[in-house]
Amino acid sequence: MIAMLKNLKIQSKLLLMPLVASIAFLLVLGMDLILEQQNNRLLLRLEQEYYPHHEIAQKLAESLIALQRNLQDAVASSDTDLLVETEHPYRVILAQLDH
Secondary structure (H helix, E strand, O other): OHHHHHHOOHHHHHHHHHHHHHHHHHHHHHHHHHHHHHHHHHHHHHHHHHHHHHHHHHHHHHHHHHHHHHHHHHHHHOOHHHHHHOHHHHHHHHHHHHO
16 A cells, blocks of 8 residues: 555645545544434433433432431321321322332
């Protein structure tokens, strides 16, 4: 390949440089398009699958903290009525976990 380039005239070498640069540009452009498609698929997957699960996990954590606080209050005050009132939030949390 190098021997072939040595045999070319300067005019041919000068014309060859933009051709090589154009081919390299097209390769980079093609890779950019492929990577853009992959990124779009990953972003869509994040938006549709992972983020909703994250939101649900946050809501469940908040519900569990509130339930724990209610249980602690019921035990601390030895109030069975308060303890019975924690049944509904508990059932709601269980229903959310089943989905």
